[in-house]
Amino acid sequence: MSVEESEKTKAIGPAPEEDLIKLTSREKKKIDWRDKLYLAPLTTLGNLPFRRICKRLGADITCGEMALSVNLLQGSASEWALVKRHESEDVYGIQLCGSNAEAMIKCAELLDREIGVDFIDINMGCPIDLVYKQGGGSALMRRQSCLEHMVRGMTKVMSIPLTLKMRTGVYRDASVAHSIIEKAKLWDVSMVTLHGRSKEQRYLKLADWKYIKECAVVADPMPLYGNGDIFTYEDYKYQKENSGVAGVMIGRGALIKPWIFKEIKEEKHWDITSSERFDILKEYVNYGLEHWGSDNEGIEKTRRFLLEWLSFLHRYIPVGVLEQTQKINQRPPLYRGRDHLETLMISKSAKDWIKISEMLLGPTPPDFEFLPKHKANAYG
Ligand SMILES: Cc1cc2nc3c(=O)[nH]c(=O)nc-3n(C[C@H](O)[C@H](O)[C@H](O)COP(=O)(O)O)c2cc1C
Known part of the structure; x- marks a missing residue:
């Protein structure tokens, strides 16, 4: 922005000209x-x-x-x-x-x-x-x-x-x-x-x-x-x-x-383990309960948002099991996790995501169902 422009006065506040509070753009936060x-x-x-x-x-x-x-x-x-x-x-x-x-x-x-x-x-x-x-x-x-x-x-x-x-x-x-x-x-x-x-x-x-x-x-x-x-x-x-x-x-x-x-x-790849990934989920659940509340309603809200997130998270393929770096638009090959938790975390099934949510938040209410809102597939 030129000096002349930055000196110009800017108006904030509701319409009538006489009510306008003048603010120079020099004062604008940057x-x-x-x-x-x-x-x-x-x-x-x-x-x-x-x-x-x-x-x-x-x-x-x-x-x-x-x-x-x-x-x-x-x-x-x-x-x-x-x-x-x-x-x-x-x-x-x-x-x-x-x-x-x-x-x-x-x-x-x-x-x-x-x-x-x-x-x-x-x-x-x-x-x-x-x-x-x-x-x-x-x-x-x-x-x-x-x-x-x-x-x-x-x-x-x-x-x-x-x-x-x-x-x-x-x-x-x-x-x-x-x-x-x-x-x-x-x-x-x-x-x-x-x-x-x-x-x-x-x-x-x-x-x-x-x-x-x-x-x-x-x-x-x-x-x-x-x-x-x-x-x-x-x-x-x-x-x-x-x-x-x-x-x-x-x-x-x-x-x-x-x-x-x-x-x-x-500037490196992190070969993150399943338990380190699970710790991130625990952290999310704690923040969720803090944000949405720790009563039943808060727990179920946290669960819904966690499940939405799991519908993206399962697409991660651990670098340690890949020969080439994962690309966002490539469909992951079929593979088995290095331990039981990793296998659970890569599952494409909503039932398994619900299982993970139960490990963190306890059993789901009766007749619980989940369909992800976003289907923005990473690999088309
Ligand atoms: C689940 C989801 C929600 C999104 N919501 C918004 C949004 O509220 N506002 C927006 O500008 N873009 C939204 N986007 C688009 C992203 O901000 C971003 O522009 C897009 O995903 C491309 O970046 P990426 O290839 O890194 O994902 C959304 C994308 C996804 C996958």
């Missing part, structure tokens, strides 16, 4: 985005207990689960619970999803004023029909004048940085992220994360890091984070160095092996 490991926002799975684990294992930046601006404005208690921060989250943001610029601006102002967070992110990637049809999530990539109004309005009322998380575009062969990034530089956006897939594409093809690289050049000097398919420290190193991004965001890699952050920082 984040040093360089070289940080960013745990992706993950609906349902990226809850506070999970983020605590990722923080302990080396994640630098964390973000709450996507929250709908309209629900926050209506005071929905469950939506407000989604944006709660743990004290270990030292660079923490909230991801907002919405289609109406005015509601998003109001919500940003409210969050900035009422709760301590370090940044707010606009969700421009959500592919879910319900969100998309209403013009939110990835539909914002097609509604650029609304987006401009939304972004300019939000940066005006916020004292903390605004970031955008987008995909390459809506359609596979019509990438538009580069042109939005070019404009975002003029809108006072602090950082953009680009998930290298279109809305249409889902997880079936690998993320396009060549395009991410092109966008990092367009974004400069605004930092760009690259996102997609990072599963080992080698993936991280290769994509970070080759694309020239400021940092990398990790989603499924952290769900399948939350120790990925430690592996990246220490």
